[in-house]
Amino acid sequence: MIYASVVEGVIEPTELLARVGDRADGAAILFLGVVRDHADGRPVDGMRYDAYVEMAEGVLSQIASEAAERLGTDRVAVVHRTGELEIGDVSVAIAVSSPHRAEAYDASRYVIEEIKKRLPVWKKEHYTDGTAEWVEGTVPPGTAGRASTNAVEGAS
Amino acid sequence: MTFTVNALFFAAYRDLVGTGSISVELREGATVSDLVGELRGRGAPFDVLPEEPAVAVNQTYAFMDEVLGSDDEVAFIPPVAGG
Numbered sequence: 001m002i003y004a005s006v007v008e009g010v011i012e013p014t015e016l017l018a019r020v021g022d023r024a025d026g027a028a029i030l031f032l033g034v035v036r037d038h039a040d041g042r043p044v045d046g047m048r049y050d051a052y053v054e055m056a057e058g059v060l061s062q063i064a065s066e067a068a069e070r071l072g073t074d075r076v077a078v079v080h081r082t083g084e085l086e087i088g089d090v091s092v093a094i095a096v097s098s099p100h101r102a103e104a105y106d107a108s109r110y111v112i113e114e115i116k117k118r119l120p121v122w123k124k125e126h127y128t129d130g131t132a133e134w135v136e137g138t139v140p141p142g143t144a145g146r147a148s149t150n151a152v153e154g155a156s
Numbered sequence: 157m158t159f160t161v162n163a164l165f166f167a168a169y170r171d172l173v174g175t176g177s178i179s180v181e182l183r184e185g186a187t188v189s190d191l192v193g194e195l196r197g198r199g200a201p202f203d204v205l206p207e208e209p210a211v212a213v214n215q216t217y218a219f220m221d222e223v224l225g226s227d228d229e230v231a232f233i234p235p236v237a238g239g
Contacts, residue, residue, distance in 0.1 A: 049238075050166060050170075051238075052164070052166055052215075052231055052233070054215060055212055055215035055231065056238075058215055080238060091239065092239055115239050116236075116237075116238065116239050117236070118236060119236055119239075120231070120236055120238075121236060121237065121238030121239075122166060122167030122168070122234060122236065122237050122238075123237050123238070124167070134167055134171075134234070134237070135237040136237070137235030137236045137237035138235050138236055138237070139235050140210055140217055140235075141217075142217040142218075142219075143209075143210035143212075143217045143218065143219065143233065144188075144208040144209070144211075144219050144220040145206070145209055145210025145233070145235070146206065
């Protein structure tokens with residue numbers, strides 16, 4: 001089954017992992033994206049994730065379906081969190097299972113890389129000196145947007 | 157003939173324009189490009205929006221020449237940073 005969700009609450013990785021798996025599967029993997037305590041050498045003490053939730057759920061579901069197609073099965077589950085997160089909190093979790101490990105690794109990697117390219121989600125880093133900045137992101141394909149983020153410099 | 161669309165702003169764009177959404181009246185046949193021009197033409201704070209932002213129309217990524225219709229939801233999408 002394909003499962004894709006954008007949530008405000010804490011992600012429970014084991015619950016996500018339980019959504020995949022099958023008697024035919026010899027491999028199940030769980031990827032967690034975690035908030036770390038630094039960014040480009042600056043100490044970070046938290047992160048805020050904003051999302052265009054209605055669209056993000058659709059895009060996430062689309063990405064999971066594409067991954068399942070590559071995997072040749074349909075056991076892909078992914079959840080992305082929004083709101084204020086602390087160091088060590090899980091921001092994204094991806095669970096995949098398949099008969100053999102290669103497909104599972106490929107599908108998991110595909111999901112996280114596509115999230116980075118096109119999921120309408122943004123994060124603001126809170127630095128230990130009290131300042132905060134939106135993380136410079138990626139222009140999604142299929143739009144006119146340019147790589148330059150000059151227009152948003154100075155936003156805090 | 158005119159119609160209205162709902163323009164949405166997220167993350168850095170939301171901070172810049174000071175609101176998450178506004179209703180904008182456009183002339184029939186207007187495209188995403190016309191909407192961006194209309195907003196930027198209003199001056200501050202909308203003139204800080206890029207000339208060619210990434211947008212989604214009704215939750216699907218779109219190009220600047222997409223023709224808009226009544227009650228369309230047009231989201232201005234800053235470079236994304238999920239994960």
